[in-house]
Structures are given as structure tokens and as C-alpha cells.
Amino acid sequence: MNVYDSELVARILDNKDISPTDSAEAADYIFINTCSVRDKAELKVLNRLKHLEALKKKNTSLVIGVIGCMAQNLKEEILENKPFVNFVLGPDSYGKLSALLDAEKPWEVKEVHTDLSKYETYDYIYPLRNGGNSAMIAIMRGCDKMCTFCIVPFTRGRERSKSAESVVNEIKQAVAEGFREVTLLGQNVNSYDDGDLKFPDLMERVAQIKGVKRIRFTSPHPQDASDELIEVMLKYDNICNHIHLPLQSGSDSMLERMNRNYTKEEFISLAEKFKKRIPGIAISTDIIVGFCGETEEEFSDTLDVVRRVKFDSAFMFKYSERPHTAAFKRMPDDVPEELKGERLTRLIELQKINALEINKKLVGKTLEVQIEKISKKSDDHYIGRTDSNKLVVLPKNGKVPGDFLKALITEAAGITLFGEPVSL
Ligand code: SF4
CATH class of the missing domain: 3.40.50.12160 (Methylthiotransferase, N-terminal domain)
Known part of the structure; x- marks a missing residue:
């Protein structure tokens, strides 16, 4: 954003x-x-x-x-x-x-x-993009969820959505500029609300725009990740096989303290539903460790969800107090820094093992990759991205950033895949 x-x-x-x-x-x-x-x-x-x-x-x-x-x-x-x-x-x-x-x-x-507005969506400004493969398109701003740890509702204000018409026009303009991928953005995209038109309806409108080859979106709140969203993801090939479902914690008592409005088992069922209905879908997440009062048992619940869901990738952080939030006002930040660090290390180790296990299963498969940029480690290689948001290192072969190609995955190392271009 x-x-x-x-x-x-x-x-x-x-x-x-x-x-x-x-x-x-x-x-x-x-x-x-x-x-x-x-x-x-x-x-x-x-x-x-x-x-x-x-x-x-x-x-x-x-x-x-x-x-x-x-x-x-x-x-x-x-x-x-x-x-x-x-x-x-x-x-x-x-x-x-x-x-x-x-x-x-x-x-x-x-x-x-610094006043916050209930209406501002900037639908009258077309962003000046500085390259990149994906045109970011904010479809809504602000958040009404009030998770107790989160400063966003205080810094970005209440939820409001751009009209579907202005989203579609912005995307058409981005396509005319040469973008073939768009990322729909919002603090909570599935709260998108343009009258009768909700997020899955908007996705459908976007998926039908000529020239849009890939659509990504971030982030949906797990509470509102609906069956309609799954249906629309299944219906259109150009909606990427990836969903970001922020877990934050795997413990029911912590989720309640965080005001997340779902339980551990509800989250696991939701992730399983996405995996079952959309074969090969990649799921990423966000997790906070050391939130107020987190006990070892509560942290174990988080590890348990990570073990059971097996996320493709995760953004993992130590909790830090943010002003204005309910946690800041009412809950002591009482998990010692050292313990937060130790838990974060354990979580990262587990996530690394899971990601490698998932990625190893992709070795031998042929995936479509969009070239992004030259690899930091070698001028002779490009980094590209799959539909499921995995990075692939490939030898250069006359392609340029933005191009799509098929790649045979030859190796998985951590979160990175290595591949060879194939002609089909
Ligand atoms: S964590 Fe996400 S859903 Fe919760 S208040 Fe912050 S932006 Fe909203």
C-alpha cells in the first residue's frame, strides 16, 4: 500500500x-x-x-x-x-x-x-509507476476490524472502497501501459463494498479485462474469505493460485485477545477448504510471536497450526507495541524480548522446513514463470515468479523482464526454486 x-x-x-x-x-x-x-x-x-x-x-x-x-x-x-x-x-x-x-x-x-477521511480513495489520481511487473491497484483503504495489536485503523482510518468502474478503468490504463499483472490492494480486500458489488464480483470484472494475464490480491481477512471468492478463483485462470491468509496466532485465547474473530480450528478448516477446492494453491501468512501474555502453551498452538496447514511462506515478526491500539492501552507487553526472539527462531526454523518440503514437490514440474529482474547472485540469471508466487532462478535465454516462459523446476533451495526454460 x-x-x-x-x-x-x-x-x-x-x-x-x-x-x-x-x-x-x-x-x-x-x-x-x-x-x-x-x-x-x-x-x-x-x-x-x-x-x-x-x-x-x-x-x-x-x-x-x-x-x-x-x-x-x-x-x-x-x-x-x-x-x-x-x-x-x-x-x-x-x-x-x-x-x-x-x-x-x-x-x-x-x-x-493528518485528518482521516471517510471518503478519500484517490480515484482521481492515476499513479505514476516506476517499472515493476505488477501494477498495484488500491481497491479500498482503511480498516474497520480493530485487531487489538494493529495501528492501521488509527493511521489509515475507516474502510472505504473505490468504485468498480474506477478500478476497472485504472486497470485498463495499466494494461495499455504494458502491465500484464495487477495486484489488488487493501487492508482487508474482502471488505470491498461498491453497493451490491462485493470483492468476488469485482474480481470477476477484473478477470474479464482483456490483456490481464495475472491477478493477485492482498490481504483478505480469514473471517471474510468466502466461498464466492473460491468460486471466482476457480472460474478464471488469470486469478493466481495463491492466497494470503494472515494467521497472527494459532491459539484461541490469543486470537480472542487479538480480536481476530476466528478460532484455531476455523482457520485450519478454512486453509484446508482452499487447498481442497483449489488444487496446488499456495497459502502464505503473517504471524506475530510474543503478543501480550503469550504463554508457552499458546505459542505451541501457533506451531501446531504451522505444522498442520503447511504454509508456502510466512512473514513472521516479534510483537511490538503500537500507540493508540487496544493492546497498548490495556495489555502489558510482558513477554521478555529474549523469549520473543527465541520463539521467533523456532517458528522460522519450522516454517523453513515446511517451505522446503512443499517446494521439493515442485521439482520435475513445468511451471509458467514471469521474468522479474536479474538475479542478485548472477548476471547470467533472471529471477521470475510463478502463478503461486514462488521465486524461480533461471538462466537468461533471450527473454526480458515482463516476459512469460515455461520452466522445468530442477531444484528447490529454501524458498527459492531453480529452473531451466523449456520450449513446449
Ligand atoms: S491486522 Fe489487518 S484486519 Fe486487523 S486491524 Fe490491522 S489492517 Fe485491519
């Missing part, structure tokens, strides 16, 4: 004939787009601002903006201690940027806008 938001801001700047540079020293305008989901990001931004303060001393007409989710949290600090920052704009205030940049001396302006 932050990448998408940066693309929106890039378009606003482009409309003012402000073009990108790789060098902060050469820039006349610097905007930091921030994320609040974990606390480390906040420290990074404060450190980056120290560096920008030095730049502003050298170039007094430099315009500095802090935008995105952290604007809300950092606003007091910036107002009091960072006079060199010109604009602080929350995720629903990017629309104000254009007028702010019209000021005669924008480097002397100081404006803070």
Missing part, C-alpha cells in the same frame, strides 16, 4: 514537472513516505530526518515532507523539534500537496494535515 501511495504522490509531483533524482543531495524536494506497522520503521525515519536537517542547512530552499502513516504519530515531535520539515501529510491528505507546492516559497511553508 505504501508503494502505491508513493506512486500517487509521484504523479502529483510529476504534474508539477518535478522529476525524480537518485541523489538526496541533488534534490529540491524530498518526501519520506512512512509506515507505522512496526516500531523500527519510526526510528529509521527519525534518523533519516537528522540527515535531511544537514541537507537543509546547505540548501535552504529544500522542501522536506513527511507523509504516510507515521505522520499522525510524528506530528507532535515534528512540530516541536523539527522546524526544517515543511509538510506533514497523513495518508488521506496527499490531495493537499498540489496546492502546497504552488506556494511562492514552499520551503518556508509549514503545514500539518
Whole structure:
């Protein structure tokens, strides 16, 4: 979502004939787009601002903006201690940027806008994309779920959806620009609501757009992952064989403390249903370890779900308190840091074993891969991605990023597959 938001801001700047540079020293305008989901990001931004303060001393007409989710949290600090920052704009205030940049001396302006909107969807801005294989398309913004650990409802506000018509138009424009893959984005995509048109209906409309070869989406809340979603995934070949189902914890008592609205067994049944109905589907997840009061037994439940579901991949994190959340207000962050680290290591080890086991079963199969970029380890190899979101390292063979090819999978190493192009 932050990448998408940066693309929106890039378009606003482009409309003012402000073009990108790789060098902060050469820039006349610097905007930091921030994320609040974990606390480390906040420290990074404060450190980056120290560096920008030095730049502003050298170039007094430099315009500095802090935008995105952290604007809300950092606003007091910036107002009091960072006079060199010109604009602080929350995720629903990017629309104000254009007028702010019209000021005669924008480097002397100081404006803070962090109000959240019930309506802003930015359907009037077409993002300026900087390459990549997948065109990100935000279909909704905000979240009403109120998971007790999560800052998103406080930084991004209430749920609101773009009209299906504007989503379809945005995708048609992306296809005309050459994109063949789109990723539908939202904090909770299956809360998508355009009157009678819900998320599976939108997927159906998108799947019928000519030229869209792959459709990804992230993230659905497990509570709302419906049978209609499965039906539409089965009906259209261009909807990727992958679903992200954030588990967060495998323990019923923890899930209740997290306000996730499903139980361990309900989650397992849901994952099994997806696997049974959509053969070969890859399931990824997010897991938090060391959330408030997590006992060894509760953590064991998480390991148990990971063992039983066997996720293809997982984003795994230690819990860190976020301001404004119910957990921050009412639950002590009482799992010692060392124990959080130890549990995270155990979880990662288990996940690695599972991922390797799943990926080994793909050796000998021929899969369609879209080339993404040159491999970091070898200039003679490309990295590509399968429909089920697996990375494949392939020798270059006259293809270019964006091209599709069939690859015979020859080896699985951790989460990465190795393959050889095949002609069919
Ligand atoms: S559903 Fe996701 S974005 Fe919404 S509150 Fe829960 S964790 Fe945060």
C-alpha cells in the first residue's frame, strides 16, 4: 500500500514537472513516505530526518515532507523539534500537496494535515509507476476490524472502497501501459463494498479485462474469505493460485485477545477448504510471536497450526507495541524480548522446513514463470515468479523482464526454486 501511495504522490509531483533524482543531495524536494506497522520503521525515519536537517542547512530552499502513516504519530515531535520539515501529510491528505507546492516559497511553508477521511480513495489520481511487473491497484483503504495489536485503523482510518468502474478503468490504463499483472490492494480486500458489488464480483470484472494475464490480491481477512471468492478463483485462470491468509496466532485465547474473530480450528478448516477446492494453491501468512501474555502453551498452538496447514511462506515478526491500539492501552507487553526472539527462531526454523518440503514437490514440474529482474547472485540469471508466487532462478535465454516462459523446476533451495526454460 505504501508503494502505491508513493506512486500517487509521484504523479502529483510529476504534474508539477518535478522529476525524480537518485541523489538526496541533488534534490529540491524530498518526501519520506512512512509506515507505522512496526516500531523500527519510526526510528529509521527519525534518523533519516537528522540527515535531511544537514541537507537543509546547505540548501535552504529544500522542501522536506513527511507523509504516510507515521505522520499522525510524528506530528507532535515534528512540530516541536523539527522546524526544517515543511509538510506533514497523513495518508488521506496527499490531495493537499498540489496546492502546497504552488506556494511562492514552499520551503518556508509549514503545514500539518493528518485528518482521516471517510471518503478519500484517490480515484482521481492515476499513479505514476516506476517499472515493476505488477501494477498495484488500491481497491479500498482503511480498516474497520480493530485487531487489538494493529495501528492501521488509527493511521489509515475507516474502510472505504473505490468504485468498480474506477478500478476497472485504472486497470485498463495499466494494461495499455504494458502491465500484464495487477495486484489488488487493501487492508482487508474482502471488505470491498461498491453497493451490491462485493470483492468476488469485482474480481470477476477484473478477470474479464482483456490483456490481464495475472491477478493477485492482498490481504483478505480469514473471517471474510468466502466461498464466492473460491468460486471466482476457480472460474478464471488469470486469478493466481495463491492466497494470503494472515494467521497472527494459532491459539484461541490469543486470537480472542487479538480480536481476530476466528478460532484455531476455523482457520485450519478454512486453509484446508482452499487447498481442497483449489488444487496446488499456495497459502502464505503473517504471524506475530510474543503478543501480550503469550504463554508457552499458546505459542505451541501457533506451531501446531504451522505444522498442520503447511504454509508456502510466512512473514513472521516479534510483537511490538503500537500507540493508540487496544493492546497498548490495556495489555502489558510482558513477554521478555529474549523469549520473543527465541520463539521467533523456532517458528522460522519450522516454517523453513515446511517451505522446503512443499517446494521439493515442485521439482520435475513445468511451471509458467514471469521474468522479474536479474538475479542478485548472477548476471547470467533472471529471477521470475510463478502463478503461486514462488521465486524461480533461471538462466537468461533471450527473454526480458515482463516476459512469460515455461520452466522445468530442477531444484528447490529454501524458498527459492531453480529452473531451466523449456520450449513446449
Ligand atoms: S484486519 Fe489487518 S489492517 Fe485491519 S486491524 Fe486487523 S491486522 Fe490491522
